[in-house]
Amino acid sequence: MNxxxxxxxKYAPTTIDECVLPVKLKEEFSSMETIPNxxxxxxxxxxxxxxxxxxxxxxxxxxxxxxASLENGIDDVRNKIQSFATTTALFxxxxxxxxxxxxxxxxxxxxxxxxxxxxxxxxxxFILTCNYATKLIAPLRSRLQEYNFTYPTDGKQxxxxxxxxxxxxxxxxxxxxxxxxxxxxxSLVERGYPNWRNCIHQLQRVTAKGSIDAGIVNQLKNExxxxxxxxMKAKNFxxxxxxxxxxxxxxxxxxxxxRMVYSEAKNYMKxxxxxxxxxxxxxxxxxxxxxxxxxxxxxxxTVELMMNCEFN
Numbered sequence: 175m176n177x178x179x180x181x182x183x184k185y186a187p188t189t190i191d192e193c194v195l196p197v198k199l200k201e202e203f204s205s206m207e208t209i210p211n212x213x214x215x216x217x218x219x220x221x222x223x224x225x226x227x228x229x230x231x232x233x234x235x236x237x238x239x240x241x242a243s244l245e246n247g248i249d250d251v252r253n254k255i256q257s258f259a260t261t262t263a264l265f266x267x268x269x270x271x272x273x274x275x276x277x278x279x280x281x282x283x284x285x286x287x288x289x290x291x292x293x294x295x296x297x298x299x300f301i302l303t304c305n306y307a308t309k310l311i312a313p314l315r316s317r318l319q320e321y322n323f324t325y326p327t328d329g330k331q332x333x334x335x336x337x338x339x340x341x342x343x344x345x346x347x348x349x350x351x352x353x354x355x356x357x358x359x360x361s362l363v364e365r366g367y368p369n370w371r372n373c374i375h376q377l378q379r380v381t382a383k384g385s386i387d388a389g390i391v392n393q394l395k396n397e398x399x400x401x402x403x404x405x406m407k408a409k410n411f412x413x414x415x416x417x418x419x420x421x422x423x424x425x426x427x428x429x430x431x432x433r434m435v436y437s438e439a440k441n442y443m444k445x446x447x448x449x450x451x452x453x454x455x456x457x458x459x460x461x462x463x464x465x466x467x468x469x470x471x472x473x474x475x476t477v478e479l480m481m482n483c484e485f486n
Contacts, residue, residue: 216323219369
């Protein structure tokens with residue numbers, strides 16, 4: 175019996191077939207018979223860590239999980255990782271180290287890890303996940319096969335697949351569903367795409383009372399990207415700042431906001447402003463990898479868009 179409270183854990187995929195992925199990636203992972211040293215690149219919530227775990231489980235491989243946001247120094251690499259990499263696998267010919275958020279490793283830790291990958295490749299394989307691959311040194315990246323979790327801008331088929339997944343979850347949780355609730359599920363997926371983790375978190379939030387809560391749904395609509403464009407058009411700085419703060423607090427990442435603005439700009443901005451919008455987004459996306467406060471950086475981005483772009 176699965177007694178996990180969080181649906182994102184309770185209903186996590188157990189096979190590659192259950193993962194909602196772009197077709198090419200899904201085909202590659204489905205055909206894998208052995209795990210090479212890999213680097214998974216993509217935004218938060220798109221399935222990088224899930225796929226790595228599923229691959230190890232499917233191929234019956236020993237795996238150790240390590241979060242580089244918490245353990246990112248050279249001592250962590252030398253002690254914990256080296257200790258794991260040098261011991262013999264209990265099952266199969268090799269074991270796997272899953273290093274999550276590897277872009278948080280210090281430069282010295284990355285150099286040390288590079289050496290370990292080379293020295294223990296027969297006994298241990300490495301799967302690294304990251305949001306910003308540019309923060310990894312080139313000698314480390316060159317020792318890994320890179321897989322980009324890039325989703326199509328429209329992604330209608332993937333969105334529909336995930337709506338079906340949400341309906342299955344609601345059925346298993348015995349949540350009361352009406353036909354009129356399907357558009358609500360579609361809007362949840364549209365809002366979070368391709369951050370599947372956030373979609374499931376929001377689903378659990380709006381159905382906490384056993385049915386879909388209209389009040390919370392209306393709140394989510396206010397947090398939708400369309401509201402941000404309306405506020406920027408009105409040049410309402412205070413509410414723009416509140417919108418950013420609220421979304422970040424709800425688990426929407428700065429990268430998600432940039433992606434949503436990029437995807438929807440054509441629907442809310444005049445054509446002549448789109449090139450300027452792209453330049454602003456690219457500038458602040460680069461800054462996001464090094465700034466101390468993501469909220470300040472994201473608010474600054476929206477202010478620049480608000481002041482320099484024309485809206486429909």
